[in-house]
Amino acid sequence: MKDESVLKNLIQQEAKKKESVRNAETKIIKLTEQLQATEKILSVNRMFLKKLQEQIQKVQQRITVKKALTLKYGEELARAKAVASKEIGKRKLEQDRLGPNKLMKLDNSPVSSPRKHSAELIAMEKRRLQKLEYEYALKIQKLKEARALKAKEQQSIAPVVEEELEFSLPQPSLHDLTQDKLSLDTEENDADDEILSGSNRERRRSFLESNSFTKPNLKHTDTPNKECINKPTKNTVEKPELFLGLKIGELQKLYSKADSLKQLILKTTTGITEKVLHGQVTEHFISFINIEFTLTLFAL
Structure with missing residues (x-):
């Protein structure tokens, strides 16, 4: 019985020690x-x-x-x-x-010197500007005088020119026309018609659009036969055979119906013969116009 009790005690102690060891290990x-x-x-x-x-x-x-x-x-x-x-x-x-006066001079000298210099510069600029103003005033006066003189000269010349223009009237050419006498006949009109009808190629200019050299330089008030001259320009039809935008056949008809150049000149010059002062429109002048007309037709 004693051994069993000892054994139990030892087992209990062992269990306690094991727990203490486990606790120590966990702590470690x-x-x-x-x-x-x-x-x-x-x-x-x-x-x-x-x-x-x-x-x-x-x-x-x-x-x-x-x-x-x-x-x-x-x-x-x-x-x-x-x-x-x-x-x-x-x-x-x-x-x-040093005394007080010398000190005041020394103190004021650097300040006063630039002021004096600026005042002198201003005075010099004023003088220069005054001189320029005087010179420009003189120049302006001279220009005004020159313009006034020119205006007076132009006014004096203008009436003389007007008088000359009043008396200047157109005069006939002084060319010797005695050797250039020609007469307008039916043969010339027929020849002109043949020239106009046979010309299918391009031509330079018509008689209506020719230079003033071929036209008489006569001023008149009554121009009764302008419609006859301007009629061919109104008939503009686009066809293959055209002369300056006009039909050649219509031009021939109008030319045959229209008055001759001699009759037109006589009609237009009837109202001017009294006003002409220098020279007269004679048969020589008419013959000269006929020559120029024929020359232009041959050139075309």
Whole structure:
């Protein structure tokens, strides 16, 4: 019985020890985990410490540099103050030596000199502008006088020119027409009709559109037969055989029906014979017109 009781006690003690060992092992595991965490924290703190130390070193360097600069600036300030005090002392001594009047002159001289210079410049500019104004006024007066003289001359010349124009009337040409006598006959009209009908090629210009050299230079008030001259230009029909946009057949008919050149000239000159002052329209003049008309027709 005793052995059994001892055995039970031993088994109980063994169970207790096992539990204590298990508890100790769990504690060891926890402690190892805590150790690892603390080691990590330690490493992080060490890195942070290093950074802080570097920053501290930089700040210390800046502080040392600033201290050195403050010392230098302080020394320079002291020197400047010493120099300024010396200059002030010298000025005071000079002021004591020199009188108050001389000091006033010295003080006013640098200020007054630029003012005087500017005033002189302004006066010079005024004088120059006045001279220019006077010169321009003289030039303007001269121009006005010249224009007035020109206007007077033109007014004096204008009536003389008008008088000359009033008396200038058209005169017949002084060409010797005695050797150029011709007469308008039916044969010439027939020849002209044949020339107009046979000309299918391009021609230069018609008698109506010819130069003023072929027309008589006569001024008259009554022009009764203008319609007869202007009629051929109205009949414009687009066909293959045309002469300046007009039918050749119609032109021939109108030409045969129209009055001859001699009759037209006699009609137009009847109202002008009384007004003509220099020369008369004679048979020589009519014959000259006939020559020019025939020449133009042959040229066409």
